[in-house]
Amino acid sequence: MADRARDNHVVEQVDVAVLGGGNAGLCAALAARQAGASVVVLEGAPKAFRGGNSRHTRNLRSMHEAPTDLLIDAYTEDEFVTDLIRVTGGRTDEALARRVVRDSAGCPAWIRSFGARLQPPLKGTLHLDRTNVFFLGGGKALMNSYYAAADRLGIRVRYEAQVADIELLDGAIRTVLIREPDGLRTIKAKAFVLAAGGFEANIEWLKEIWGAAADNFIVRGTPYNTGTVLKLMLDRGAQPVGDPTQFHAVAIDGRAPKFDGGIVTRLDCISLGIVVNQNGVRFYDEGEDFWPKRYAIWGRLVAQQPDQIAYSIVDSKSANLFMPSVFPPISASTITDLARQVGLAPSALERTVDDYNRAIHPGTFNHAVLDDCHTSGLEVEKTHWARPLDTPPFWAYPLRPGITFTYLGLKVDERARVMMTNRETASNVFAAGEIMAGNILGQGYVAGVGMTIGTVFGRIAGSEAGALAVA
Amino acid sequence: MPSPNALEHGQHVMTVCNACRYCEAYCPVFQAMEQRTSFAKGDVLYLANLCHNCGECLYACQYAPPHEFGIDVPRALAEIRLASYEEYCWPRFMSGIFRRSGVVMSLAISLVSMALLWMFVRSSAARADFYAVIPHDVMVGVFGLAGSVIVLSMTIGLARALKTFGGPERAAPRGLRDALTLRHLHATGEDCTRDVETRTPWRRYFHHCTFYGFALCLASTTVAAIYHTFFGWRAPYAYASIPVVLGTVGGVGLFVGPVGLLAQYRRRDVQLKDPAQRGMDLSFIVMLLMTSVTGLMLLVLRGSTSMPVLLVVHLGFVLGFFVTMPYGKFVHGIYRTAALLKFASETS
Numbered sequence: 001m002a003d004r005a006r007d008n009h010v011v012e013q014v015d016v017a018v019l020g021g022g023n024a025g026l027c028a029a030l031a032a033r034q035a036g037a038s039v040v041v042l043e044g045a046p047k048a049f050r051g052g053n054s055r056h057t058r059n060l061r062s063m064h065e066a067p068t069d070l071l072i073d074a075y076t077e078d079e080f081v082t083d084l085i086r087v088t089g090g091r092t093d094e095a096l097a098r099r100v101v102r103d104s105a106g107c108p109a110w111i112r113s114f115g116a117r118l119q120p121p122l123k124g125t126l127h128l129d130r131t132n133v134f135f136l137g138g139g140k141a142l143m144n145s146y147y148a149a150a151d152r153l154g155i156r157v158r159y160e161a162q163v164a165d166i167e168l169l170d171g172a173i174r175t176v177l178i179r180e181p182d183g184l185r186t187i188k189a190k191a192f193v194l195a196a197g198g199f200e201a202n203i204e205w206l207k208e209i210w211g212a213a214a215d216n217f218i219v220r221g222t223p224y225n226t227g228t229v230l231k232l233m234l235d236r237g238a239q240p241v242g243d244p245t246q247f248h249a250v251a252i253d254g255r256a257p258k259f260d261g262g263i264v265t266r267l268d269c270i271s272l273g274i275v276v277n278q279n280g281v282r283f284y285d286e287g288e289d290f291w292p293k294r295y296a297i298w299g300r301l302v303a304q305q306p307d308q309i310a311y312s313i314v315d316s317k318s319a320n321l322f323m324p325s326v327f328p329p330i331s332a333s334t335i336t337d338l339a340r341q342v343g344l345a346p347s348a349l350e351r352t353v354d355d356y357n358r359a360i361h362p363g364t365f366n367h368a369v370l371d372d373c374h375t376s377g378l379e380v381e382k383t384h385w386a387r388p389l390d391t392p393p394f395w396a397y398p399l400r401p402g403i404t405f406t407y408l409g410l411k412v413d414e415r416a417r418v419m420m421t422n423r424e425t426a427s428n429v430f431a432a433g434e435i436m437a438g439n440i441l442g443q444g445y446v447a448g449v450g451m452t453i454g455t456v457f458g459r460i461a462g463s464e465a466g467a468l469a470v471a
Numbered sequence: 472m473p474s475p476n477a478l479e480h481g482q483h484v485m486t487v488c489n490a491c492r493y494c495e496a497y498c499p500v501f502q503a504m505e506q507r508t509s510f511a512k513g514d515v516l517y518l519a520n521l522c523h524n525c526g527e528c529l530y531a532c533q534y535a536p537p538h539e540f541g542i543d544v545p546r547a548l549a550e551i552r553l554a555s556y557e558e559y560c561w562p563r564f565m566s567g568i569f570r571r572s573g574v575v576m577s578l579a580i581s582l583v584s585m586a587l588l589w590m591f592v593r594s595s596a597a598r599a600d601f602y603a604v605i606p607h608d609v610m611v612g613v614f615g616l617a618g619s620v621i622v623l624s625m626t627i628g629l630a631r632a633l634k635t636f637g638g639p640e641r642a643a644p645r646g647l648r649d650a651l652t653l654r655h656l657h658a659t660g661e662d663c664t665r666d667v668e669t670r671t672p673w674r675r676y677f678h679h680c681t682f683y684g685f686a687l688c689l690a691s692t693t694v695a696a697i698y699h700t701f702f703g704w705r706a707p708y709a710y711a712s713i714p715v716v717l718g719t720v721g722g723v724g725l726f727v728g729p730v731g732l733l734a735q736y737r738r739r740d741v742q743l744k745d746p747a748q749r750g751m752d753l754s755f756i757v758m759l760l761m762t763s764v765t766g767l768m769l770l771v772l773r774g775s776t777s778m779p780v781l782l783v784v785h786l787g788f789v790l791g792f793f794v795t796m797p798y799g800k801f802v803h804g805i806y807r808t809a810a811l812l813k814f815a816s817e818t819s
Contacts, residue, residue: 048537055533058493115668117659119496123505136659137531138493144530148668262533264490264540324508326490 010185014040014156015469016462017176017189019163019229021045022052023139023451024433025195026146027458028465030114032193033153035466040187041150042161042178044196045224049260050143050159052197053221053405053434053450056262057139058122059132060111060455061448062104070108070120070133077101080131083446091442099414100440100449103456108133110459116145127292132448139451161185163196163229168236171420172427191465194418194431195458198406199227200247201259206403209245216308218252220402223259230435233410238426239419242407242438248445249299254309254398255327267397268322270298271385272367273314274356275399277305280339280348282356287374287384296445303401310399311342313353315391321367329395338394357388405450409438416461428468430461477550481515484547487540494528498655499814500544501528506817513635516558519551520632520803520810523655525663525674526743536742549745556802558635561627568798573750574757577795581761584794585787588613595779599707604779605786607699617793624797625805632809643815650808653678666740677731681759682804684724688766691718707773719770725763729756748800755800758792 016032018025021043029039043050063080064071080101084092108118117136121129135142150157164184165177173192178185199205201223206214219225234240256265271291275298276282284301288294302310332338339349355378363372365387373386410418410431417425418436433454440453485504488494494501500521507514524545534540557566588605591613597603602610633639639646649655653675656663662670695714698704708714733756765785772781796802 048535117661122492122495134496136496137527138491138533140533141493141527141531144667257539260533260538262491263493264487264534266490320508324486324489326487 010183011175011188012040012185013188014038015189016040016191016193016465017042017187018193018195018462019176020052020195020197020433020435021050021147021157021159022195022197022433022454023054023057023143023146024435024454024458024461025052025193026143026150027110027455028193028195028430028432028462029150029155030146030153031459031462032191032466032469033150033155033462035463035470037191037466037469039155039466040189041155041157042163042176042187043157043159044162044226045159045222047159049222049224050147050157051140051222052225054143054454055140056221056260057135057142057448057451058263059128059134059448060104060107060451061132061446062107062452063101064105068108070118071130073130075131080104084440084449087444087446088440088442089444093439095414096412097440099460100453100456103459104452107452107455110455111135111142114145114149116142128447163232166229166232166236168233168426168429171424171429173429190469191428191430193416193458193461193465194229194233194410194429194435195433195454195461196229197222197225197227197434198247198408198437199230200225200403200406202226205231206247210303213303213308216400217249217303218254218256218261218265218400218402219259220250220252220256220261220265220404221259225405225434227406230408230410233418233429237420237422238429239411239421239423240408241411241436242409242442244408246408246443247406248296248404249303249401250295250404251298251302251310251312251399252402253325253327254400256400256402261402264326265402266295266323267312267325267399268295269314269318269325269395269397270295270312270399272318272321273312273389274352274382275310275312276344276349276352277310278307278344280344280352282352282378282380282382283310285381285383287382287386289370289384298399299401299403302399308401311344312397312399313338313389314395315389316393316395317387317391319395325397327397329397331393331395333392333394335389335394338396342396342398353389356382356386357390360386360388404445405434405437407438407441407443409434409436412436412439412457414460415464416457417464428465430465432457432461477547477554478512478515481519481547481551482510484542484544485510485515485518487534487542488544491534493533494531494544496659497527497531498523498525498658499811499818500548502818503814513637515551516555516632517636517810517813519548519555520636520806521814522548522552523653523663523807524549524743525656526665526667526740527663529742530664530667543742545743546745549743549748552803552806553745553748553751555632555635555806559628559631559802559806560798561624561631565798569751570747571750572754572795572799574754576750577754577758577791577799578761580794581758581788581791584790585783588783588786588790592779592783596776598776598778599774601706601773601778601782604782610786613790614793617790621793621796625802628797628802629805629809632806633813636809636813639809639812639816641816641819643812643819645819646812646815647808649811649815650804655811665735665738673731674735677728677735679728680724681728681732684721684726684728684763685759687717687721688725688763689721691715691721715770718766722763722767722770725759726767729760729763732756733760751800754795758788758795761788762792 015037252265336346339346359375416430418429534542560566
C-alpha cells in the first residue's frame with residue numbers, strides 16, 4: 001500500500017475536491033455536499049492546526065437593514081459597499097463587492113445552520129456592534145463546528161495533504177497530486193474548489209519581493225499558507241488579480257513567534273507614546289488618528305525602517321490605558337537605561353525624547369477623542385495625545401511587521417469561476433477565500449471582511465462546483 | 472502551598488488569555504479575568520475555583536497544545552485548584568492527603584470505621600431496631616464528634632479561601648443560585664462540551680442527582696433526629712414516613728448520580744484532567760456510591776437477620792466518608808460556591 005502510494009498509483013475519485021480547509025474551504029465543501037455531491041477536503045495542516053487563518057479570526061462583517069438579535073441599528077448594502085470602496089481606494093471589483101455585501105446578510109443564519117454559535121461583539125471592540133457578528137469562542141470554535149458538520153454530512157477530510165501538482169488541460173483541472181505523510185496520491189474530481197489562502201507564510205516568495213528584509217517579518221497566522229496552489233495556477237495560465245508585491249501587515253510585538261502568534265501579539269500602546277527606529281529617531285506621527293484606524297499602516301512603516309524593527313516607548317502615565325500585552329514591557333527608571341536595555345544609542349534616544357518633550361503644547365489629555373495635546377516644531381510632529389515622557393518607569397516594546405495576508409490572487413467571476421489569461425473562464429475550477437480576496441480587496445482592510453468574502457464565495461464556489469459535478 | 476510552577480504557569484496562561492479574550496462569553500472565569508490586568512496569587516486561586524472544568528475554552532483555543540504557547544486553561548486551573556485545597560486545608564498537616572487519597576485508602580478508612588463501630592454493637596440479632604444494635608447515644612456521640620470536626624475544618628477552609636480571594640464584598644444571591652443550578656455549565660444557552668463538539672447535559676444532571684441526593688439523605692437524618700429528640704418517635708419509621716421517603720429518594724439520587732459521574736469521568740478527555748487528582752476524584756465518587764448502596768440495602772433488608780451487619784457496614788461507610796470529607800473532593804463545592812459568590816458580588 002505504502003509502496004503503491006509512493007509510486008503514485010493511489011487514485012481517488014470524487015465529485016468535488018476542495019483544496020484548503022479554512023473557512024472558505026469548509027463553506028464550499030458544505031455547500032457542495034448540500035448540492036448532492038460527494039466531497040473531499042484536502043487540508044495541508046495536521047488536524048491540530050486545521051482551519052488556516054480562520055483559526056485566528058473572531059468575527060464577520062454582515063449587512064442588515066434592521067436590528068437583528070446580534071447587531072444593532074442597520075448596516076445597509078450601500079454603506080457596506082461604500083466602506084469597501086473607501087478602504088480599498090477604489091481598487092475593488094464593484095460587482096463582486098456588491099455580491100459579497102448582499103450575501104453577507106445571510107451569513108449569520110448559514111453559520112448557525114451548522115451548529116456554530118454567534119455572539120454580540122466582545123467587550124472593548126467598540127464601533128463593531130453595528131457591523132460585525134462574533135464567533136462564540138473565536139474562529140477555531142467556528143471551524144470545529146464546520147468540521148463536525150462536515151463529518152455528519154459525510155464529507156471526507158484528508159489532513160496533512162499538501163498539494164504537489166495540478167494537472168490543468170483546456171481550461172479544466174483533471175487531477176490534483178497531493179503529498180501525504182505516507183506518500184503521493186492523485187485526486188480526480190469533476191470540479192475543484194481552490195481555497196488554499198495566500199502566500200504570506202512563504203518567506204522565500206516574500207524575499208523575491210522584499211529581499212532580505214523578509215527575514216525580519218513575522219507571520220501572524222498559519223505557517224501553511226505557502227501559496228503553492230496560487231503559484232501552480234498562475235503558472236498554468238490563471239489570470240492574476242491584486243498587487244503581487246503587497247501584503248496587509250500590522251506592527252506587532254517583536255518577540256512574537258515566527259508563525260501563528262495571532263491576536264495576542266498585538267500592541268495597543270503606539271498612540272500613547274513615541275515610536276523610534278533603531279537609530280533612536282521618530283519616523284511617523286503616532287497620534288495621527290484613533291488606533292483602530294491606524295494600526296494597519298504601522299506594519300508597513302516598521303517594514304521600511306532599518307532592520308525592520310522599531311520600539312514603542314511609553315511612561316507610567318499610560319501603563320493602564322491599553323490592552324494588556326502578552327509580553328512584559330522592557331522597563332527602566334531612566335531613558336538612558338531603557339536605551340541600553342533595548343540596544344539603542346542612549347544619546348540618540350535621550351535627544352529624541354528631550355526634543356519631543358520640549359515640543360509639546362500642553363493640552364487636556366483624552367485618549368477617547370482627538371485631543372489637543374500635540375507637538376510643534378519637530379520634523380515629525382505628533383498631532384494628538386502628546387504627553388511628555390517624564391514619569392518613570394519607562395516602558396519599551398519592540399515592534400516588527402506582522403503579516404496577516406497577501407493581496408495577490410486569482411481573478412474570478414461572479415460565479416466564483418477562475419478566469420484564465422486568455423479571458424476565458426476555467427470550466428470546472430472555482431476559487432474562494434484569501435486566494436481570490438484580491439478581487440474585492442485590492443488594498444486595505446476592514447474588520448471582518450475576510451471572513452465575509454470567504455463565507456460568501458465559499459458558498460458560491462461550493463454550490464457551483466456541486467451543481468456542475470452532479471449535473 | 473501551591474507549587475510555584477503551577478501558579479506561575481497559571482499566571483502565564485491568564486496573561487495570554489487576557490490579551491486574547493475570545494473566550495469571554497463562555498464563562499465567568501474570563502469575565503473575572505478581564506477585570507484584572509495582573510494576576511496575583513489570590514486572583515489565580517479565585518479564577519481556578521470559578522472554573523467548572525468543561526472543555527469549551529480548550530477546544531476553541533488557537534494557542535492550545537501543540538501550539539508553542541501551550542494554553543490549556545481547564546488543566547492549568549485544575550492543577551491550581553488542587554493546590555488551593557491544600558493551601559486552605561485545616562489542620563495544615565493534613566494537606567498532603569489530597570494528592571495521596573485514593574479508593575483503597577478510603578475503603579481502608581471505612582473498614583477501620585466499621586471495626587470501631589462493631590465494638591459498640593449491643594446485639595447482633597436484633598431486627599428492624601437500629602438502636603438495639605448500636606445504642607442511640609453511641610451514634611450521636613461518634614457522628615456528633617466527626618460532624619463537629621468536619622464543620623470546624625471546613626469553616627476554617629472557607630475563611631481562608633475568602634481571605635485569599637478577597638471575599639465577596641456584598642451578599643449576592645445570584646452566586647448561590649449559580650452554584651445550586653450549575654448555571655455556568657450551560658450559561659451560553661447550550662450545555663458545555665465534553666469533547667470538541669459534543670454538548671450533552673449529562674454531567675450536569677448526574678451532578679444534580681449526586682448533590683441533591685446527598686442533601687436529601689442529610690435531610691432524612693435531620694428529620695429523624697428531630698423525631699427522636701423532640702417527639703420521642705423511635706426508628707424504624709414506616710416506609711411512607713418523611714425520613715424514609717427522603718432517604719429513599721436521596722439514596723436513589725446518590726446511586727444514579729455517582730454511577731453516571733463515574734461513566735462520564737471515564738469518557739472525559741485526558742487533556743482536561745489533572746492526573747494528580749485521579750485518586751481524589753474517584754475515591755469521592757466511590758465513597759458516595761458505597762454509602763447509597765449500603766443505605767438502600769439496609770432499607771430493604773432492615774427486617775432481616777443481616778440487618779446488624781449491614782447497619783455497621785453502612786455506618787462505617789458514612790463515617791469513613793465524613794472523616795475524609797474535609798480532605799478530599801468534597802471541598803470543591805465549598806470553594807466553588809465561595810468563588811461564585813465573589814463573582815456575583817464583583818459583577819453585580
